[in-house]
Amino acid sequence: MIVCHCRGVTDRAIQEAVRGGARGLAEVTARCGAGGRCGGCRPLVELVVRLELEASGRAEAAPAAALAARVAAAS
Numbered sequence: 089m090i091v092c093h094c095r096g097v098t099d100r101a102i103q104e105a106v107r108g109g110a111r112g113l114a115e116v117t118a119r120c121g122a123g124g125r126c127g128g129c130r131p132l133v134e135l136v137v138r139l140e141l142e143a144s145g146r147a148e149a150a151p152a153a154a155l156a157a158r159v160a161a162a163s
């Protein structure tokens with residue numbers, strides 16, 4: 089799915105950036121461009137980064153309610 093429409097960046101590209109070592113929005117933007125233009129996608133980019141970090145064990149899992157709040161805020 090396209091997360092950043094300005095740059096045409098998918099969730100998979102963001103996940104790849106995280107797997108490649110990116111740990112936050114700025115590093116993901118540097119690697120794949122997501123979030124580097126209008127900024128409207130940044131909450132969703134940050135969510136994808138967080139979920140990928142959690143999935144890879146590089147961040148503690150957030151409670152489900154906190155994730156739901158982030159998704160609601162991003163949409």
Ligand code: FES
Pocket residue numbers: 091092093094095122123124125126127128129130
């Ligand atoms: S939608 Fe991602 S920078 Fe505009």
